Amino acid sequence: MESGTKLDRGFTLWFTGLSGAGKTTVSEIVEKELRKRIGTVEVLDGDIVRTNLSKGLGFSRADRDTNILRIGFVAKLLTRNGVPVIVSAISPYKEARDMVRQDIVEDFIEVYVYCPLEVCAERDVKGLYKKAFEGEIQGFTGVSDPYEPPAAPELTLRTDEEEPEESASKVIAKLEELGYLEPAEELDRAS
Numbered sequence: 362m363e364s365g366t367k368l369d370r371g372f373t374l375w376f377t378g379l380s381g382a383g384k385t386t387v388s389e390i391v392e393k394e395l396r397k398r399i400g401t402v403e404v405l406d407g408d409i410v411r412t413n414l415s416k417g418l419g420f421s422r423a424d425r426d427t428n429i430l431r432i433g434f435v436a437k438l439l440t441r442n443g444v445p446v447i448v449s450a451i452s453p454y455k456e457a458r459d460m461v462r463q464d465i466v467e468d469f470i471e472v473y474v475y476c477p478l479e480v481c482a483e484r485d486v487k488g489l490y491k492k493a494f495e496g497e498i499q500g501f502t503g504v505s506d507p508y509e510p511p512a513a514p515e516l517t518l519r520t521d522e523e524e525p526e527e528s529a530s531k532v533i534a535k536l537e538e539l540g541y542l543e544p545a546e547e548l549d550r551a552s
């Protein structure tokens with residue numbers, strides 16, 4: 362076990378997946394747990410980033426790539442200063458995600474938040490799928506725009522088959538396995 366070797370290092374947990382897959386939901390639970398365990402954590406959520414850092418960008422491939430590279434740049438700055446970072450962004454293009462991975466190198470942890478399109482569309486958290494299927498929104502990821510799944514993510518979550526707490530526990534367990542977190546007492550995660 363490598364456990365304990367990276368306790369003071371920053372890392373970037375990069376959640377990628379379709380809209381409604383559960384990136385924000387899982388990341389909020391993970392954020393809470395990290396705050397409890399290490400105190401510091403920074404979150405870059407795509408929806409929020411698009412209202413400031415990436416304000417004005419649209420959903421063309423070029424704009425999506427720019428958005429991801431900006432988020433990746435900030436994540437890198439924080440990570441190299443020892444800050445745990447959580448990114449939740451659809452990040453549909455493999456090339457852009459891989460560029461960020463190359464930048465952050467070993468401290469980049471890609472989490473594929475997998476949920477079948479039909480289930481995401483059924484959840485329709487923001488009512489966007491309905492609009493996308495009716496053609497009211499164009500270039501919507503998974504409907505009329507591509508989503509390229511990660512080839513070798515550090516972790517895959519099946520949010521159609523597990524509860525959000527279960528998905529979040531898997532993320533925490535992965536961080537423990539990689540040595541970024543001290544393994545906690547089972548009790549801490551049970552309730």
Ligand SMILES: Nc1ncnc2c1ncn2[C@@H]1O[C@H](COP(=O)(O)OP(=O)(O)O)[C@@H](O)[C@H]1O
Nearest residue numbers: 380381382383384385386486520523524525528
């Ligand atoms: N295991 C799970 N993980 C995350 N979300 C889940 C899970 N199971 C069901 N859900 C539900 O799916 C929806 C995901 O929405 P959200 O987190 O906003 O997605 P995203 O940020 O990927 O667009 C929420 O309504 C959430 O309650």
Ligand SMILES: [Mg+2]
Nearest residue numbers: 384385408449
């Ligand atoms: Mg979200």
